Every structure is written in C-alpha cells, then in structure tokens.
Amino acid sequence: MGFISEHSVLVASLIKIAVLLFIVMTALAYLTWFERKVVAHIQSRWGPYYVGAHGLLQPLADGLKFLFKEDFTPPASDKLVYILAPFLALTLSLTAIALIPFGSPELHFLHGQQIFLVSNSNIGLIYLFAITSMGVYGVALAGWSSNSKYPLLGGLRSSAQMISYEVSLTISVVGVLLLAGTLNFNGIIEGQRGYWLGFWPRWHFLPQIVGFLCYLTAAIAETNRIPFDLPEAETELVAGFHTEYSSFKFAMFFMAEYANMITVSCLATILFFGGWLSPFPDSWHWQLYLPGACLLALGVYCAIDAATRMHGLAKLQLGVVTVLSLGIGAICLTPWVAPYVQGPFWFTLKVLVFLFFYVWVRGTLPRFRYDQLMSFGWKFLLPVSLANLVITALVLVFPAFSRHA
Amino acid sequence: MIVPAIVFFACALLAVTGAILLILSREPIHSALSLILVMIALAILYLLLGAEFISAIQIIVYAGAVMVLFVFVIMLLNAGVEERTDFSKLAKFVGLPLGFFLLLVVARWLYTSRAGSVIGHGAEAVTQGFSTRALSAELFQQYLFNFEATSILILIAILGALVLARKNP
Amino acid sequence: MIIPISYYLVLSGVLFGLGVVAFIFKRNVIAVFMSIELMLNAVNLAFVAFARAHSQLDGLVFVFFVIVVAAAEAAVGLAIVIMMAQNRESLNVERVDQLKF
Numbered sequence: 001m002g003f004i005s006e007h008s009v010l011v012a013s014l015i016k017i018a019v020l021l022f023i024v025m026t027a028l029a030y031l032t033w034f035e036r037k038v039v040a041h042i043q044s045r046w047g048p049y050y051v052g053a054h055g056l057l058q059p060l061a062d063g064l065k066f067l068f069k070e071d072f073t074p075p076a077s078d079k080l081v082y083i084l085a086p087f088l089a090l091t092l093s094l095t096a097i098a099l100i101p102f103g104s105p106e107l108h109f110l111h112g113q114q115i116f117l118v119s120n121s122n123i124g125l126i127y128l129f130a131i132t133s134m135g136v137y138g139v140a141l142a143g144w145s146s147n148s149k150y151p152l153l154g155g156l157r158s159s160a161q162m163i164s165y166e167v168s169l170t171i172s173v174v175g176v177l178l179l180a181g182t183l184n185f186n187g188i189i190e191g192q193r194g195y196w197l198g199f200w201p202r203w204h205f206l207p208q209i210v211g212f213l214c215y216l217t218a219a220i221a222e223t224n225r226i227p228f229d230l231p232e233a234e235t236e237l238v239a240g241f242h243t244e245y246s247s248f249k250f251a252m253f254f255m256a257e258y259a260n261m262i263t264v265s266c267l268a269t270i271l272f273f274g275g276w277l278s279p280f281p282d283s284w285h286w287q288l289y290l291p292g293a294c295l296l297a298l299g300v301y302c303a304i305d306a307a308t309r310m311h312g313l314a315k316l317q318l319g320v321v322t323v324l325s326l327g328i329g330a331i332c333l334t335p336w337v338a339p340y341v342q343g344p345f346w347f348t349l350k351v352l353v354f355l356f357f358y359v360w361v362r363g364t365l366p367r368f369r370y371d372q373l374m375s376f377g378w379k380f381l382l383p384v385s386l387a388n389l390v391i392t393a394l395v396l397v398f399p400a401f402s403r404h405a
Numbered sequence: 406m407i408v409p410a411i412v413f414f415a416c417a418l419l420a421v422t423g424a425i426l427l428i429l430s431r432e433p434i435h436s437a438l439s440l441i442l443v444m445i446a447l448a449i450l451y452l453l454l455g456a457e458f459i460s461a462i463q464i465i466v467y468a469g470a471v472m473v474l475f476v477f478v479i480m481l482l483n484a485g486v487e488e489r490t491d492f493s494k495l496a497k498f499v500g501l502p503l504g505f506f507l508l509l510v511v512a513r514w515l516y517t518s519r520a521g522s523v524i525g526h527g528a529e530a531v532t533q534g535f536s537t538r539a540l541s542a543e544l545f546q547q548y549l550f551n552f553e554a555t556s557i558l559i560l561i562a563i564l565g566a567l568v569l570a571r572k573n574p
Numbered sequence: 575m576i577i578p579i580s581y582y583l584v585l586s587g588v589l590f591g592l593g594v595v596a597f598i599f600k601r602n603v604i605a606v607f608m609s610i611e612l613m614l615n616a617v618n619l620a621f622v623a624f625a626r627a628h629s630q631l632d633g634l635v636f637v638f639f640v641i642v643v644a645a646a647e648a649a650v651g652l653a654i655v656i657m658m659a660q661n662r663e664s665l666n667v668e669r670v671d672q673l674k675f
Contacts, residue, residue, distance in 0.1 A: 078432070078434070080435075081434065081435075081438070084438075121457070122457065122536075122537065123457055123458055123461060123537055126458065126461040126462075126465070127461055129461075129465055130461045130464040130465045130469065131464075133464070133465050133468075133469025133470065134464065134468060134469055136469070136473050137441075137473070137476070140473065140476050140477065140480065141434070141438075141476070143480070144434060144476070144479075144480050145434075152480060152483075155480060156477065156480055156481060159473055159476065159477045159480075160477065162473075163470065163473055163474070163477075166469075166470075183537065409576070409577060410577060413577045413581065417581075417585045420585065420589060421585070421588060421589070421592070424588075424589055424592035424593070424596070424612055425592065427592075427596055427605075427608060427609065427612060428592065428595060428596045428599060428600070428609075433602055433604050433605055436600075436602075436604075436605050436608055437604075437608060440608050440611060440612060443589070443612060443615060444615060447615055447618070447619055450582070450585075450619060450622075451619075451622050453577070454582070454622050454623060454625075454626045455626060456622050456625065456626070456634055456637075458634075459618075459622060459634050459637050459638070462638065462641060463618070463641070466641050466642075466644075466645055467611070467615070467641065467644070470645065471611065471644060471645055471648045472611075474648055474649070474652055475604060475607070475608060475648070475652070478604060478652045478655060478656065479604055481656070482655075482656065482659045482665065488601060488666055497598075500598040501595075501598065504591065504594045504595060504598065507591070507594065508587070508591045511587045511590075511591075512587070515580060515583055515584065515587065535625070535631060535634060539631060540631055540634055540635070543631045543632070543634075543635055544635055544638065547635075548635050551635075551639060555639055555642045555643070558642070558643065558646050559642065559645070559646050561646075562645075562646035562647075562649045562650050563649065565649075565650045565653065566649045566650055566652075566653040569650070569653035569654060569656075569657055570653045570656060570657075
C-alpha cells in the first residue's frame with residue numbers, strides 16, 4: 001500500500017498504458033474486419049464469412065498467419081535500417097494514441113489519478129503533431145533499406161506526400177486552436193461545452209467547417225489511404241515501400257497504418273466534434289443509460305441472429321458475443337458504472353463514424369495521379385486552409401464581426 | 406529525486422553517441438539517423454529544462470521536417486557510401502588544431518566564469534517550467550520585428566530553392 | 575538532485591566540438607550539411623540552458639529563430655546539393671574544385 005500511494009502516478013500510468021495497449025491492439029485487429037466488411041457490402045459482396053460467425057475470428061486467423069510466415073530479409077538490404085523501419089512505424093503510431101483523452105478528467109481512481117487519459121500535457125496537441133511528424137521515417141527508411149526499385153520509389157513518393165500534406169493538416173487545425181485558446185486536449189473539449197440556440201452543440205466543426213474539410217482531406221493523405229495511397233499503388237509500384245517486407249514486419253506496417261487512422265479520427269473527434277462530450281444536454285438524465293441500452297440491443301440482435309441464421313460452431317461463437325454484450329450492457333446500466341462509461345461511449349461512437357467515413361471513401365473513390373496529388377495539396381488545400389486561418393483570426397480580432405458570428 | 410539525473414546522463418550519452426556515429430558512419434542515411442538520435446535526445450533535455458514548447462518544436466521542425474528533407478535528398482540522389490578522399494591538407498593541419506583551440510577556449514571560459522554557479526537563480530523555477538503563452542507573448546510583442554524578418558527570410562529561401570531546382574533556367 | 579547548468583553547457587560544448595570535427599572530416603556534402611545542423615543544435619542547447627539559468631524567455635526565442643534559420647538553410651542548401659549532384663555527378667566536396675587554381 002505504501003508503495004502504491006507513493007508512486008501512484010507511476011503505477012496508474014503503467015496500468016493505463018497496459019489497458020490502452022490491449023484495447024488499441026484489439027481495435028486494430030477488428031478495424032481490418034470492419035473495413036473488409038464495409039467495403040464488401042459497398043461492392044455487393046459478403047466479405048469475410050467463414051472464419052467464425054460473420055468472419056469475427058478472421059483477424060485472429062490473419063494474425064496467426066502473419067506470425068507463421070517466413071520472415072525473409074533480402075540479402076542486399078541494409079539489415080539494421082530494414083529491421084528498424086517497421087518498429088519505428090508501429091511504435092510512433094501507438095505512442096500518439098497515449099495522448100488522447102477518452103473521457104472526463106474529473107473521474108479518478110487510485111489516489112486521484114485520472115482514468116481516461118495517460119498524459120495530460122499542457123501542449124498535448126503539439127506533442128501529437130511531433131510524434132506523427134516522425135511517422136514519415138518508417139515509410140521512407142523502409143523504402144530505402146530494401147535496396148530495390150519499387151520500394152525506393154514508394155518511399156520517395158510517400159515522404160514527399162506526407163511532408164506536403166502535413167503542412168495543410170497543421171494549418172487547418174490552427175483555426176480551432178484560435179477558437180479554443182489552449183493546446184491542452186481537455187481544454188479544447190471543455191471549450192465546446194454548451195449549446196447554440198439551446199439545442200445545437202457548440203462543437204467547432206460548424207464555425208470551422210472549412211478547416212474541418214481541409215483536415216479530413218489532409219488526414220486521409222497523411223495516412224496514405226485511398227484516394228491518396230500513391231506510396232503503395234499496386235498497379236504502379238507492386239506494393240510500394242513494403243514490397244520486400246514479409247511476415248510480422250509487414251503486419252507491423254499494416255497495424256501502424258490502422259493505428260494512424262485511429263489517431264487522426266480521434267483528433268478529428270476532439271478538435272471538431274467535442275471529444276467525449278455528449279450531444280444532449282445534461283438535464284436529459286436518461287442518456288446515462290444509453291451505453292448499456294445500446295449494448296443490450298446489440299446482444300439481443302446477436303441472440304436473434306444466432307437463433308435464426310447460424311448453424312453449428314458459428315451459433316456457439318455468436319452466443320458468446322451475445323452473453324458478453326448482454327453482460328457488459330447490464331453492468332453499464334448499474335448506477336455505479338454508468339457515469340464512467342459516458343465519455344468513452346460518446347468518444348468511441350464519434351470515432352467510429354470517422355472510421356466508417358474512411359472506409360466509405362476507400363470503397364468509393366479512385367486513386368489520384370501523382371502530379372494531381374501534389375498540385376491538389378500545394379495549390380488548393382494549402383491556400384484554402386491558410387485563408388481559413390486568416391479569416392478566423394480576423395473574426396476573432398474584430399469584435400464587430402464576432403458579434404454577428 | 407534521482408530521476409532527472411538519470412534522464413540527463415542517459416540523454417547526454419545518447420547525444421554524444423549519436424554525434425560520434427554521425428562522424429564514423431560512411432553511409433549518409435546512417436549519419437542522418439544518428440543526427441536524428443541527437444535531436445531527440447536534445448528534445449528530452451529541453452523537457453528536463455522546462456522548455457516543453459521548444460522541445461516539441463525541435464522534434465516537429467528538426468526531426469520531422471528538416472531531417473526528412475535530408476533523408477529525402479539522400480534517397481533521391483541515391484547517395485552511396487562516402488569516399489574518403491584526402492586532397493586537402495589544409496583541413497587536417499589547420500582545421501584540427503583550430504578545433505582543439507576552440508574547445509580549449511570554451512573549456513577555459515566554462516572553468517573560470519560564473520557559469521557553473523549560475524544555477525542559483527533558476528533553482529526555484531526548475532519545478533514550474535516556461536509557459537507557452539508567455540513565450541508567444543514575448544515572440545509576438547518584443548520580438549515582432551525579428552519574427553517578421555524571419556518570415557521574409559523563409560520566403561526568400563523558398564524562392565531560392567525554386568530557382569535552383571528548376572530544370573531549365 | 576538538480577542538474578547544474580554547467581553540465582548542460584559542457585554537453586553543448588562537446589556536441590559543438592564534434593560538429594566541428596564532423597564538418598572538417600566528412601567528405602559527403604550532405605554529411606557536411608548535417609554537421610552544421612549538429613553545431614546549431616549544440617548552440618540551441620546552450621541557449622535553452624541559459625534561459626533556464628536566468629529564468630528568462632529570450633533564450634527560447636533565440637532557439638526559435640535558430641530553428642527557423644536552420645530550416646531555411648536546409649531548403650536552399652539541399653537545392654544546391656541537388657544541382658551539384660546533377661552537374662558534377664559526385665557528392666564529394668573535394669571534387670568540387672573548379673574555382674581552385
């Protein structure tokens with residue numbers, strides 16, 4: 001007891017990091033399932049269906065397959081850098097998530113440690129950009145160290161693309177910073193509390209709609225996803241920077257890409273959509289039971305699905321999902337747990353909307369040509385986000401404008 | 406409170422190792438990587454000194470932009486292993502003694518000046534750190550002219566790079 | 575234990591010295607540029623250490639300007655390096671000797 005109370009910061013941080021890592025890794029695995037399912041339904045297919053009920057065990061099977069493949073290192077590669085690159089990519093993208101607050105800072109455990117954020121930095125946003133700005137190295141070094149044509153071209157393209165779009169990404173966010181007046185994530189979220197006209201939440205996305213659209217576009221480019229996935233355009237570059245990678249090193253790049261997706265979605269949620277704030281007024285007390293009710297509904301749906309459509313083993317697997325979601329839903333309904341799941345519930349819901357948007361874009365749009373990508377970034381996105389910044393600053397400086405705004 | 410001491414010596418060791426690796430490695434990419442190591446170690450030292458904004462800027466601009474540009478150019482030119490020519494005797498016979506002389510001057514100054522005792526002023530400030538708000542107020546009020554001058558410098562640098570990199574001048 | 579500022583200054587001096595050595599002994603233009611960046615970094619460390627010692631923000635402002643100048647320098651310098659590689663087909667500084675007599 002003495003040790004824990006003396007070093008409560010350390011102990012709490014370690015617990016939080018371990019739990020967060022577990023959750024994020026699971027989320028990464030099921031994000032691949034989510035993406036394959038959604039893209040499949042967009043293209044009128046079923047997607048993964050055979051490994052587990054609704055393909056729910058597919059991520060596990062994929063992970064095992066990656067582990068047991070031969071880990072091949074090309075003889076002409078630069079060994080040290082070749083091994084360093086995937087580790088760098090994954091470590092940086094996972095570290096960035098540690099800065100994200102998932103719930104209210106007023107909820108505590110273990111001698112006054114905040115539950116839902118690992119680090120409460122005064123300049124959290126800038127740290128996040130610092131970590132994500134290092135993400136280019138994973139891709140660039142992988143391309144260089146493979147000592148092969150296509151990876152090199154892919155690495156060159158991606159470093160050029162990521163530097164170009166990082167500028168627009170950062171500038172599109174500055175408008176929000178001007179409105180919030182702080183770099184602390186919780187400060188930014190608290191600044192969005194309240195309502196316009198009594199019902200419309202004061203989230204930043206309405207006054208910063210231009211900045212939000214710029215951010216969304218730049219974020220897709222920054223994570224190297226369709227329609228900006230030039231670094232790994234398979235019709236031109238085989239698989240881009242990770243052509244020579246196999247086995248678990250390839251899986252690490254894969255996980256890093258999905259972790260980056262989660263990070264930019266979390267950031268969009270925090271900056272433009274009020275983070276863990278609920279869209280409903282505090283006086284609506286029934287919303288306390290919304291998370292539990294949603295989980296119960298999911299459980300009931302799974303139960304019906306298992307009873308009517310599944311057979312054999314799939315019935316059992318879906319039954320486990322049913323019991324889990326019903327059980328967790330029931331726990332969330334109890335008055336002791338309910339206040340704690342409010343923040344994470346809304347946060348996860350908003351992030352899921354963004355992730356769905358990402359997959360939707362992937363299922364809909366074709367790939368850009370390289371010169372189109374560059375001229376779009378520098379000649380359109382950057383001027384627009386700069387103009388948004390200047391106009392926001394003018395509105396804030398001249399109170400005559402802001403009275404009407 | 407032994408933790409700051411451990412962090413300081415670990416980072417100092419990392420920084421010096423990185424600088425030595427920069428000299429020793431013959432592959433330009435390895436030099437670049439060791440320089441990035443130095444920069445990250447310095448960023449952690451800035452944190453230790455309470456300058457968190459500068460620490461983040463160090464990583465964003467230096468490690469995240471300037472060094473990416475270096476790596477990019479190395480990849481673009483496909484710069485191979487550095488050849489160790491030795492045409493210029495001037496560097497060896499004048500440069501090295503001058504370098505040692507510089508080190509001596511710095512060491513002597515450190516030894517004799519009050520720099521060693523200077524910690525006295527800041528001792529109480531160590532715990533709180535510099536606020537980003539105060540730094541920006543300083544930057545946009547007292548140093549506004551310098552700030553504008555650097556923005557013009559950046560503009561000129563962009564134009565210069567454009568003119569230099571154009572295919573047919 | 576509070577680290578005395580002089581430790582930081584010594585580290586800064588050592589890094590600067592290593593930067594000078596690298597500047598003299600490296601033959602690749604890009605590596606020479608990197609050693610300049612190393613020296614600038616060493617100077618930045620001294621600036622931050624002095625800012626802490628005197629509890630004044632001016633040192634940090636200087637670091638800010640040094641970083642801006644370094645970024646500008648890298649942009650122009652690397653453009654020159656690309657020109658040099660295209661025209662001379664070598665990145666060795668000692669092979670750029672047309673102005674020598």
